[in-house]
Amino acid sequence: MNRILLVEDEGAIAQTIEFALRNEGFDTTHVLNGGEALRCFASETFDLAILDVGLPDIGGFALCRDLRRSRDLPVIFLTARGAEADRVLGLELGADDYVAKPFSPRELVARVRAVLRRSHGAMPNNGFAHDAAGHRIHFRGKLLELTRYEYGLLAALLQRPGAILSRAQLMDRVWGGDSDSSDRTVDTHIKTLRAKLRDIDADSDPIRTQRGLGYALQVD
DSSP states (O other): OOEEEEEOSOHHHHHHHHHHHHHTTOEEEEESSHHHHHHHHHHSOOSEEEEESSOSSSOHHHHHHHHHTTSOOOEEEEESOOOHHHHHHHHHTTOSEEEESSOOHHHHHHHHHHHHHHHSEEOTTSSEEEETTTTEEEETTEEOOOOHHHHHHHHHHHHSTTOOBOHHHHIIIIITTOTTOOHHHHHHHHHHHHHHHHHHOTTOOOEEEETTTEEEEOOO
C-alpha cells in the first residue's frame, strides 16, 4: 500500500482529499502545517507528498526543499494560485505535478497514480530500474555501485525523465545546504556517474548535457 503525506491547512479540502485517497486504497497521513510535516517525515516513510503552497508556517515550496534534503520524494503541489509564475516555480523546484484549486478529487487521485507509476519500478525503454525505498538503481540489469551523491543525482534525473534539471536544482536536491559545494561539484559527479554507466554499456550515454541549462535523462 502506497503511503501519502498530505499537508493541507484547510480542513474541508483535506477531508475531501483524504476520503478520495483512502477510498482508492492509499494509506494517507494528514498534517496541518510544515512543521508537523517535517516531524512526521523524520520518523515515517512515505511514497509521495501532496503539499499546499500556502501553508501558515513554512511555504510549500520551502517545505519541498526541506523534505527532499534527506531523501528523494515525489511531490504534487496544491494551490489556489493560478499564476503561471507559481506553476513554473513549482516545476523548477522539481515538482512532479501541480494542481490548482478548485480541482476534482478523482483527477487528483489519477495524478497521484501517474506520479507513482513514474517514480517506482522500471523506467520504460532506457534500461534503468529504480528501487527508491532501497536506494538502489540497476542499469541494463546490473546493480550500480554508487556513492551517496551519484545516487542522488541519478535518482533526481530518473524522477523526471526528459526534463532538464539545472545545476542549481540538482545542488538543492542532492547537496541541500552544503555551502562548500559548487556547481562544478555537479559536473564532477555527473562525469563519474557516466563512467560507471559506460562500464556496463560502453555505447550508452543516457545523461545528456544541455549547454547553459543543465542535465536531462534521455528518453528513448
